[in-house]
Amino acid sequence: MKSFKISEAVIRRLPIYLRFLNDLSQSGIQTVSSQDLGEKLDLNPAQIRKDLAYFGEFGRKGVGYNVDYLIEKIRHILKLDKPMNVALVGTGNLGRALCNYNMYLKDNMKIVAVFDADESKSGTLINHLTVQPMRELTSVVKELDISVGIITVPAPEAQNVADQFITAGVRGILNFAPVVLKAHSGVRIHHVDFTAELLSLAYYMDHIQEKSEGVFE
Amino acid sequence: MKSFKISEAVIRRLPIYLRFLNDLSQSGIQTVSSQDLGEKLDLNPAQIRKDLAYFGEFGRKGVGYNVDYLIEKIRHILKLDKPMNVALVGTGNLGRALCNYNMYLKDNMKIVAVFDADESKSGTLINHLTVQPMRELTSVVKELDISVGIITVPAPEAQNVADQFITAGVRGILNFAPVVLKAHSGVRIHHVDFTAELLSLAYYMDHIQEKSEGVFE
DNA sequence: TAGATTGTTAATCGATTAACAATC
DNA sequence: TAGATTGTTAATCGATTAACAATC
Incomplete structure (x- = not known):
């Protein structure tokens, strides 16, 4: 048994993964790579692999992740497998x-x-x-x-x-x-x-959109 | 004129400050310290001072921040001063x-x-x-x-x-x-x-609440 | 075998916090 | 003056990303 402190940032991404994996499963897609996930969810693939690796070895090298297996695992981690x-x-x-x-x-x-x-x-x-x-x-x-x-x-x-x-x-x-x-x-x-x-959105409205750049006198 | 890149984390806190300052203003409170703000908003006072200092010198040493003046400044930063x-x-x-x-x-x-x-x-x-x-x-x-x-x-x-x-x-x-x-x-x-x-909340329900500690086998 | 992709370490990057001189 | 509090630098902490050996 290992004991971790899992950061909040990691936990907050799990539902995002879960939601997209459910979509994939419903489309009949059985395998997905961290590359694919990263593109669709606007996240770094290394980050996704690292997030998942905190909880176990869920993927297969050279292949990727089995969609339904990963869904099951994330649901278990988030405790969504019981009412x-x-x-x-x-x-x-x-x-x-x-x-x-x-x-x-x-x-x-x-x-x-x-x-x-x-x-x-x-x-x-x-x-x-x-x-x-x-x-x-x-x-x-x-x-x-x-x-x-x-x-x-x-x-x-x-x-x-x-x-x-x-x-x-x-x-x-x-x-x-x-x-x-x-x-x-x-x-x-x-x-x-x-x-x-909504209010923080207002800040970005007139700004040049180069990764949060702002100009003040 | 100075040019900054203001981080998203900072911008996202400004509406939180603004909201609480509005409450203070309505209660007739005219001055507030970063200490006070930090206690009420569960944030580090140094962080609050640093956030505000990106945009100017809004406070007075030994005194704190004038509530209405700070409201005006934050509203301007977020561009809430025009429709x-x-x-x-x-x-x-x-x-x-x-x-x-x-x-x-x-x-x-x-x-x-x-x-x-x-x-x-x-x-x-x-x-x-x-x-x-x-x-x-x-x-x-x-x-x-x-x-x-x-x-x-x-x-x-x-x-x-x-x-x-x-x-x-x-x-x-x-x-x-x-x-x-x-x-x-x-x-x-x-x-x-x-x-x-809501789903990420589920994760924390059965866990010992010592700053995101989790246990997995 | 060759190509693909994971799990993981090391490097980088960024954000938070502590500390303190300046000063009201 | 003494006490309080800012603005800001330096130190710490944590999160993201790059890189690559392992291996399917």
Whole structure:
């Protein structure tokens, strides 16, 4: 048994590999080289080989990687080979969009409970799920063995919701609110910050596009 | 006049600073130190000082940064001090959510046109905007001087939409589809990849949380 | 066998952090 | 003046890329 510290950058690339490998598999392609992957995903082939090599020897010299075998391996590494229950708080436009978007299903991640602070929404249905009041959160998280919470509430309420999730026992949070959340170590927080993506995009609009070159007086 | 290459990591932090500074400003706080910022945003104070110093001397030794002055400076750096027009393609749940979410307004970014490949949707209203057919895209982008395109279509159509945006003349794309897009240099693509965020979150769920430590046999 | 491609080491590159003189 | 905090250099740390022996 070996013990590694795998860097976050590596882990964040694995879902990108997985997604493209799934496409290949569906197209009936059985073998792929790091060269191919690199071209399609805009990554250095050496980086891809190195990333995968952290977890084992998945390829064959002179041949490449077997697509379905690699899919299986990455799914195992990311722990997508067993079901994981997810709860969502905040049934605004974005929250409802995510509930309907059940892409996660094939990756064994499933939204199984939805909450909203506005109790007048309790009982309404979103994609076969009944909206529940916040006071039910702790008990539902425990009953349904929910390990991940998605936050789609306005920024000022996000930290409060995160605290409730953490108290209830979730181990991971996916935050869509435009605010930096605090959590004790032991709880992992990923941030989907599309306002920041849009604002940083603005910076590049008038610049000469030679690898992040900028001019200032 | 000095010429820099500012790294992408630096640019991506500027909107985070800006957002928190806006909060401070609204709370009536006039001065902030890199120490304060670092604590609230989970960043190293030295990094914050260094980031800002790429663009000028915005602080005062022994005092800190004037909140409103720094806001003004960052807004200028990111080019948020002049209006920027945005178009969106794909009026599914996510697209509609983004149209309604006009947080961008105060940052001078405004969605001014919405398109959908499904022509039966043409003419419907989303938040005061009329959905238009794809064949109008090129002319509308030119007429309204649109420089950024948002893509919220299913993955298989995303590259095609990107190509149309690029042909029409946009210089930046914010892609929400779970696929890596290709573009010639000169067009900047940012990817909001929440499925990847969710899948990589799964990896950390059963791991001891000591800075990305993992164990494999 | 000849060509292709992995796994891995070494070299490079870039980003973060520590430290401190300058100065408010 | 004493305390605080910046701007900036140097040191550290980590991630990417190049190169190549191993081998299919």
